[in-house]
Amino acid sequence: MHTDAGLKKMLPANIEIRDYLAGLIKQSRLKQNERLPSERELVEQFKSTRITVRDALSKLESEGLIYRSNRRGWFVSPPRLEYDPSSRVNFYLLAEQQQRTPATELISQKRIKGPQAARTALAVAADEKLIELVRLRSLDGRPVLYEFIYLPESRFPELMKKDLEGSLTTLMQRDYNVEITHEDNRICVSAVYDQVADALSHINGAPCLEIRRIRYEGERKAVEFDIEHWVHSAIELRIPSH
Amino acid sequence: MHTDAGLKKMLPANIEIRDYLAGLIKQSRLKQNERLPSERELVEQFKSTRITVRDALSKLESEGLIYRSNRRGWFVSPPRLEYDPSSRVNFYLLAEQQQRTPATELISQKRIKGPQAARTALAVAADEKLIELVRLRSLDGRPVLYEFIYLPESRFPELMKKDLEGSLTTLMQRDYNVEITHEDNRICVSAVYDQVADALSHINGAPCLEIRRIRYEGERKAVEFDIEHWVHSAIELRIPSH
């Protein structure tokens, strides 16, 4: 009979499966964006159950080693995009600097009251509407960022007639003469639900990296409020400080 | 027979349970650090199973609304600590500014070779040893941060005889005349295992916010390399940029 008696600590099955798969990935036996064996195949291989296998997979997901694509399977994560929020490099340039292929899809554009957090940040009058842009951004075809952008209508007339899938910073500068002087970023680990989860191919309640940002032109005048939901395994922030 | 026919989308049970508990928390019917009903009580209440209840709980954990304390239960998260890595405010001061009670426990101190990442960052000679400090930091009695600190022995003689539970920045400044000129922070969502998970009362593979930091005195001379594992619901980063 098999026993580990005293040789090494007996590991729970979920950790053994995790370690096995993590090993394959670190040795590059599984390459980036390659699909893992299906959950049921892993059940067979480890003589275990789907609960346990899925537990192992979600641990690997938490670590950022793998990601899921809705009902298609589990895949090996490519390297994280390095992102410095304090630099003014836009998404396209950033991606290309790191040999990745970026894409942006405009999900919706609306004139709305908007969430209270946005109204407060932008200090708009009670009757003024905001423009809400919702965009999905991808790297190499994999969705990685779902963002909500709020702008005061009065500062950006005719905005909704423009091309809103490119760099917003460039557009604001070129067409509205906006120079961002500084910004305030808040970063935390949060979770995605509903439309956000769906768009990012995540399940409801999966963890994400959330960045909330206020951009200013001039000392006090806020002109943009964003909420970004990043697939957590897709990004690493770099914050140099002096 | 009960039906939602057309009135609203039928929600999966895990989401219903999540929404119910999230509601209690947001209405402050459950207060910060208060224990939630046990998993088995929730199973009874919702006529569901532990798998489903735990699924709901881990979603709330991902969002940062609740945290777990190993085999004691689930608790409502207090507000996040706001932390600006670019400021030189130390942990004690930071906590007290936000009306929290900080504590530090030195888990271990060793002279070792250390991980390759630390040796590279600190650019030490092949035969030089590093000092490794492992510390656990708490807020109001709840562990929130498990950190590994690596320092070049040559720069900090006799370090291990000193009080290592206070502010390291202050100690380095006072006893070794170190002035930090700049630093490089890398932030990502990762996962905790083994000793780190245990100390933070987490399960293996739970998500955390990981900060890796290199501190410099002078343009190029690295004097400290840290890896911080934060309980993700305990912290929000603030990054102002100019």
Place this chain on the structure above:
DNA sequence: CAGTGGTCTAGACCACGAT
């Protein structure tokens, strides 16, 4: 259509925390 992951049922045993 077959195969995938997403969700769920109805239990079980274990290690550890509080007392």
Place this chain on the structure above:
DNA sequence: TCGTGGTCTAGACCACTGG
């Protein structure tokens, strides 16, 4: 010792993806 969460068994049905 009792109650807690941590782990696990052995299935099931569903919605969606891809060919």
